[in-house]
Amino acid sequence: MLGRAAPRSRRQTRATVLENLLRTGGAFRSAIARETRLTEASVSRILAELRSENLVQETRHPAPYAGGPTSLVTLSNDVAVAGIELSNSRLSFGVGDLGGTLDYVDRMPASPQLDQDEFERLFRTSAAAMQAWTDKRGIAVRQVALSIPGYGREAGNPIYPWDVTRLRDFLGEALPGMPLALTNSVVAQAAFHRYSPSTSYPVAGNHLFLFVGHGVAGVIVNEAASIDAFSAFEIGHMVIERNGLLCRCGHRGCIEAYTSLRAISPIVGLDASEILNRGDSFIDVHGLDSDVRAALRERLVMLGLGLGNALNLHPLSSVVISGWPSLMPEDDRAAIIAGIDESLLGGFDERRLSLSFVAPSIGNDPRAALYYAAYCFVSGGGLDARADAHAALEEIA
Ligand SMILES: [Zn+2]
Structure with a gap:
């Protein structure tokens, strides 16, 4: 039996309730109280507060049992968040709600070798178009998230070797008055899969989330800590x-050079843009001839080698893989296990390591950044910067 949680500030309590609603997509009060370890009285008080701010809504719902709860609590559809992604050789802007619905999408082609001047030009044009769209509808964006491959390394970003101070200053100026969270692409992907109602996320405890897309990267998802860009690691550039x-990083023999979407596109005979168009159905297993499948399995072995090595450095008992490997039949995915078995200390043992797969949603940018924006919004308790100062004063009082 778990004891009562340590006292939490008003912001933390609001964040806990909002995060639960984001994760579940909606819940009854009793379930919220149980999962957040708050009393039903506190949950009711917080929900009343959140409802008065139009952050949550309650809808009458058939009771699951006689005398049971009848109001389902969900996040309000009226909170606007924006996601911006630099991925798939394009810069994508999107505006939507906390439930992941995108009402506005704008995608501009962006070179994989985009320099900072070019990025700023492209960003400024797209940001102005997005703002014209929100202004016309009187929408106030409560949180923006921007995800960039390779972002968050203290040593700098080898993929986009930009000046980070200049980047932050530029973004503050290009998106005036909007709270902005900057993160690594893999962190946004992890948020997408964890919070999207279309994914039933297979793992509850601490694990490694491995993303295999245009880039290949991992993030350690620790249930007790927030995920941020500094927890991302660039397994894709393990030689x-x-x-x-x-x-693309300039080195030879990186995992990414063998296993990214770009790397396998010549094997499956589709160029990268055609893969984006087809999305998750780009791999038609029945249409693949045996040579192609054998070549892809070889790439999966290499992914497994890198994964086993990563787990040698940071042992974890669970890995969730999202990417084209998730679209392959189980027989072919066994090649990943063969690779892990060759590199992981002690070999692969299913009692010590579980592998799960989630479908990647290829070409869905900027939906991952949108979910990360929603995650940041709820993690902050749904309080804006001014309310935050106010809340801090209340906590002192
Ligand atoms: Zn590399």
Whole structure:
């Protein structure tokens, strides 16, 4: 039996309730109280407050049992958040709600070698178009998130080697008055899969989330801590073949050079933009000939080698993989296990390591950043900067 949680501030309590609603997509009061370990009285008080701010709504719902709860609490559809992604060789802007509905999407082609000047030009144009759209509808965006591959390393970003201070200053100026969270693409992907109602996320405890898309990266999802860009690690740039294939980072033999979407596109005979168009159905297993499947399995072995090595450095008992490997039949995915078995200390043992797969939603940018924006909004308790100062004063009082 778990004891009562330590006292939490008003903001933390609001954040706990809002995060529960984001994760569940809606819940009854009794379930919220149980899962957040708050009393039903506190939950009622917080919900009244959140409802008065139009952050949650309650809808009459058939009771699951006689005399049971009849009001389902969900996040309000009226809170606007924006997601911006630099991914899939494009810069995508989106505005939507906390439930992941995108009402506005704008995608501009962006070179994988985008320099900072070019990025600023492109961003400024897209940001102005987004703001014209929100202004016309009287929409106030409560939280913006921008995800960038490679972002968050203290040593700098080798993929987009930009000046981070200049980037932050620029974004503050290009999106005036909007709270902005900057993060690594893999963190946004993890938020998408964890909070999207279309994914039934397979793991509840601490685990490694591994994303295999245009880039390949991992993030350790620790249930007790918030996920941020500094927890991302660039497993994609682990070198597994000396003098191997050239990677976009400038090195040779990186995992990404063998396993990213770009790397496998010549094997499946589709160019990268065609893969984006087809989305998760780009791999038609029945249409693949045996040579192609064998070549893809070889790439999965290399992914497994890197994964086993990553787990040697940071042991975890559970890994969730999202990406094209998730679209392959189980027989072919066994190649990942073969790779892990070759590199993980002690070999692969299903009692010590569980692997799960979630479908990637290829080409859905900027939906991952939108979910990360929703995550940031609820993590802050749904309080804006001014209310935050106010809340801090209340806590002192
Ligand atoms: Zn590399």
